[in-house]
Amino acid sequence: MTLTAPSKAPATIDTVIDSVDRAADEVVTLVLRRTDGANFPAWEPGAHVDVHLENGLIRQYSLCSPTADRSTLQIGVLRTPDSRGGSAFVHDNLWPGTELTISAPRNNFPLVKSRKYMFIAGGIGITPIIPMMEAAEAAGKEWVLHYGGRSRTSMAFLDELVTKYGPEKIRIYANDEDNMLDLTQVLAMPRAHMLVYACGPGGMLNAIEDLCMGWPPGALHIERFVATELGAAANSEPFEVELAQTGTTVTVQPDETIVDAVEQAGARVLSSCRAGVCGTCETRIIAGEPEHRDAVLTEEDKAAGEVMLPCVSRAAAGCSRLVLDL
Amino acid sequence: MTTTIEPAVFTEDPFDEAALKDPYPFLQRLRETGPVSYLEATGSYAIVGYDEVYEVLMDFETFISSGGLGPHDIRKDEAWRPPSILESDPPIHTVMRRALTGVINPSTVRALREPFTAPAVEIVNDLTQFDRFDAVTDLAEKYPIRVFPDAVGLPQEGREHLLPYGNMVFNAFGPENYIYQQAFAEGDAHSAAVMKLCQRESLDDSGFGAKIYERINDGLITEEQAALLVRALLSAGVDTTIFGIGNTLSVLARYPEAWQRLRENPSMAKFAIDEALRVESPFQKFHRTVATATTLGGVDLPEGAKVLVFVGAANRDPAKWGDDAAEFSLDRSSSGHVAFGMGLHQCVGQPIARLEMEIVLQQLLEKFETLELADEPVPFIHNVLRGFESVPLKVSPKR
Structure with missing residues (x-):
C-alpha cells in the first residue's frame, strides 16, 4: 500500500x-x-x-x-x-x-502484542498484513484474515496464503463471485483480547472504524491508503506560528514542518507518525487558517478549522500567522 | 503448569459503613490477603490487584456484564429496571456502544468547550468574593448539572430528578442495605421522571439525545434502545463528574506546592486531574459475573460466581504504582489507571467528564493564588461511589 x-x-x-x-x-x-x-x-x-x-x-x-x-x-x-x-x-x-x-x-503500523488478532485486508492492503500473519503464526496466536477484493485475479498472494495457512485462517471474498466481504458480519461480535488490524481503501476503513466503535477502545489499528495523493503545499511562503502557551513565535520555512520548527525552538509537541496518519499531534487552532494535509481529520473537522495536525498541515495560502495551543 | 489455591477468606463487609467512609485502610487489609480473595459477607470474590482487575475488565467473554453490576445475577433474579448498556454483552452491547460512540467522541466533545466554559467562568467568578467555600456544595454540585443536561438536550423541567436517580443506579451496584433503601425511597417517581426525559419528544433537536435517536433511522438500534442509551447518559453523566470535581479538589487542596506548579503551567491541569482520579477514584467498585469457570490470581473462580472489582484498590496497588501509590504526584504518569474502566465497557462519557473537570480547574487556577483545606472533607456514604458531601476550602482569590 x-x-x-x-x-x-x-x-x-x-x-x-x-x-x-x-x-x-x-x-x-x-x-x-x-x-x-x-x-x-x-x-x-x-x-x-x-x-x-x-x-x-x-x-x-x-x-x-x-x-x-x-x-x-x-x-x-x-x-x-x-x-x-x-x-x-x-x-x-x-x-x-x-x-x-x-x-x-x-x-507507523506496529503489531501490538495481544492474544488474538483479526486481520482485514482490502486489495493491495494485504501487504503490511503478510509479515503480521507470519509473526502471529510463529507466536502461536489465534488469528484469522478476512481478505476482500474485486476478483481473485486482482488479489496478490492469494494462493500462497491459502496454501501456507489453510482456508480456515484465510477467508477470501471476491466481489465478482457474489461473495463480498461483509464487514458488518465479521465485526458483529467483539472478542476479548483480540486486536483488529486493517489496511485497504478509505471507504472500507471508514466502515471498519464505524463498526469497531462497538469494540473495546483501542482494539482497532488501521493503516490508510491516502486516496488523493498529497501534492505540493498551496502555500510556498514561510509563515509564523505563535505558541500560545509561551508566547514564543517561530518561523516555518517552506521545506520544514510546523513540528520540526517548533521542536527546533525548544518547545514540545507530542507526535508519533509525523506523516499525518496517526493523529497524535492534533493541536487546537486559536487563530489563523490552516491548510489541512493529513489523513486523520474528517471533512467536518477540517471545515470547522478548530484543530490541525502540525506534523503535515501548514498555514493556508494568504495566512502568514497561525496561533496554536502549544 | 500452575497450581491453584483456595482463596483466602476475608470476613469484613466491604459495604460496612466504616469501609465506605474511609475505604483505604479496608482495601489495604483486603490487599494483604491476596489479589483475589473470597468475601464471606457477600459470597463474592474480591479482585484487588491491578493486574487481576485489568484482566477482568479486558476479558469480557469470561467476566460478563449481563449478570448485572450488582450482587445478584440479573439473568436469574429480575432487575429493578430494564438492563442498560452497562449490563449487556456483545452482540447486544456492540450496536448500542456503536451508536453511543458515534455520538460522543473526541470530535463531538471538542465542540462543547465553548458552551461549557461560560457557566464555569460565572460560577468560579462568584466564588472569588469569598475566602472560604465548599468545593462540593458551592461548585461541584452546581457545574455539571448546569452544562451536561444542555449537551444531552434535556428540557429544564425534570432535571431535579437526575441526581437522585443517579444515586439509585449506582447504589444498586451494591447490596440492598439501608443506603440502598434510602436511595430508593422515592425511586418510582424518579425512575418515571427520568424515563420521560429519555423519550424523543422530551429532547431538543441538537443535543446528544437527538443524535442517538437518529441512529434508529439507519436501523442500527431500536427506539427502546435509544431511550436506554439516553438513560445511560443521564444516570452515568452527572454524579460521577460531580464526585470527580470534588475528589480532585480534595486531593489538590492537600498539595499546595502542586497548586503553585499548576498555576505556573495550567496546561498541566489535565494531568493533575488524571492523577487525582487515580488516587480518589469516584467509581470504586462493581460486580461482574463469571461466565465460564476460570483461574485468576491463582484462585479458581466457579461459573456463575460474582466478582467484586475494586477499581479503587487497583489504582493504588503498590505493585503497579510503587510504594507511594497512595500519594498524589504531578510527576507520575497515571496512564493505565482504571478510574474510567478499561476495554469494552470503558466510560463513553470520559472526554466530556475530562473536559468539564479541566475547564473548572483552569478557572480555579486562574482565579485563586492558593487553595487549601479549611477542614477535613466529609465523606458521602455510598455503596460503590467515593466522594464527599463537603470539601471545605480556604482560598486566596487573586486581587
Whole structure:
C-alpha cells in the first residue's frame, strides 16, 4: 500500500532490484537487495520504506517479505488509475537491475502484542498484513484474515496464503463471485483480547472504524491508503506560528514542518507518525487558517478549522500567522 | 503448569459503613490477603490487584456484564429496571456502544468547550468574593448539572430528578442495605421522571439525545434502545463528574506546592486531574459475573460466581504504582489507571467528564493564588461511589 505524506527523509539506502513479478492484475512485487551486499536494518511487521523514484516522487510502500530474512526486502505496488505518477512509474520503468534509493524501514503500523488478532485486508492492503500473519503464526496466536477484493485475479498472494495457512485462517471474498466481504458480519461480535488490524481503501476503513466503535477502545489499528495523493503545499511562503502557551513565535520555512520548527525552538509537541496518519499531534487552532494535509481529520473537522495536525498541515495560502495551543 | 489455591477468606463487609467512609485502610487489609480473595459477607470474590482487575475488565467473554453490576445475577433474579448498556454483552452491547460512540467522541466533545466554559467562568467568578467555600456544595454540585443536561438536550423541567436517580443506579451496584433503601425511597417517581426525559419528544433537536435517536433511522438500534442509551447518559453523566470535581479538589487542596506548579503551567491541569482520579477514584467498585469457570490470581473462580472489582484498590496497588501509590504526584504518569474502566465497557462519557473537570480547574487556577483545606472533607456514604458531601476550602482569590 502507499502512504503519501511528506516526511523528513531519514538516511537513505542504495538498492538494486533483484526481481519484478506480476503478483495480480495491476500489481507487481519488487525484491530489493542492497548494492553494498550488506543486510538491511532489522524491521518489524507493519513497517514501510520511502521509495525515491527517478521522477522526483517519494512514495511509501509496506514491506511484505519475511522479517527474518534481512538480505532482501519485498514491496507490492498496485497501479492506481488516479496515480499522479508514483505507481505508474514503478510499473513502467522499474526492472531487475534498476537501482533504487529507499529509506530505512519505518513503522507507523506496529503489531501490538495481544492474544488474538483479526486481520482485514482490502486489495493491495494485504501487504503490511503478510509479515503480521507470519509473526502471529510463529507466536502461536489465534488469528484469522478476512481478505476482500474485486476478483481473485486482482488479489496478490492469494494462493500462497491459502496454501501456507489453510482456508480456515484465510477467508477470501471476491466481489465478482457474489461473495463480498461483509464487514458488518465479521465485526458483529467483539472478542476479548483480540486486536483488529486493517489496511485497504478509505471507504472500507471508514466502515471498519464505524463498526469497531462497538469494540473495546483501542482494539482497532488501521493503516490508510491516502486516496488523493498529497501534492505540493498551496502555500510556498514561510509563515509564523505563535505558541500560545509561551508566547514564543517561530518561523516555518517552506521545506520544514510546523513540528520540526517548533521542536527546533525548544518547545514540545507530542507526535508519533509525523506523516499525518496517526493523529497524535492534533493541536487546537486559536487563530489563523490552516491548510489541512493529513489523513486523520474528517471533512467536518477540517471545515470547522478548530484543530490541525502540525506534523503535515501548514498555514493556508494568504495566512502568514497561525496561533496554536502549544 | 500452575497450581491453584483456595482463596483466602476475608470476613469484613466491604459495604460496612466504616469501609465506605474511609475505604483505604479496608482495601489495604483486603490487599494483604491476596489479589483475589473470597468475601464471606457477600459470597463474592474480591479482585484487588491491578493486574487481576485489568484482566477482568479486558476479558469480557469470561467476566460478563449481563449478570448485572450488582450482587445478584440479573439473568436469574429480575432487575429493578430494564438492563442498560452497562449490563449487556456483545452482540447486544456492540450496536448500542456503536451508536453511543458515534455520538460522543473526541470530535463531538471538542465542540462543547465553548458552551461549557461560560457557566464555569460565572460560577468560579462568584466564588472569588469569598475566602472560604465548599468545593462540593458551592461548585461541584452546581457545574455539571448546569452544562451536561444542555449537551444531552434535556428540557429544564425534570432535571431535579437526575441526581437522585443517579444515586439509585449506582447504589444498586451494591447490596440492598439501608443506603440502598434510602436511595430508593422515592425511586418510582424518579425512575418515571427520568424515563420521560429519555423519550424523543422530551429532547431538543441538537443535543446528544437527538443524535442517538437518529441512529434508529439507519436501523442500527431500536427506539427502546435509544431511550436506554439516553438513560445511560443521564444516570452515568452527572454524579460521577460531580464526585470527580470534588475528589480532585480534595486531593489538590492537600498539595499546595502542586497548586503553585499548576498555576505556573495550567496546561498541566489535565494531568493533575488524571492523577487525582487515580488516587480518589469516584467509581470504586462493581460486580461482574463469571461466565465460564476460570483461574485468576491463582484462585479458581466457579461459573456463575460474582466478582467484586475494586477499581479503587487497583489504582493504588503498590505493585503497579510503587510504594507511594497512595500519594498524589504531578510527576507520575497515571496512564493505565482504571478510574474510567478499561476495554469494552470503558466510560463513553470520559472526554466530556475530562473536559468539564479541566475547564473548572483552569478557572480555579486562574482565579485563586492558593487553595487549601479549611477542614477535613466529609465523606458521602455510598455503596460503590467515593466522594464527599463537603470539601471545605480556604482560598486566596487573586486581587
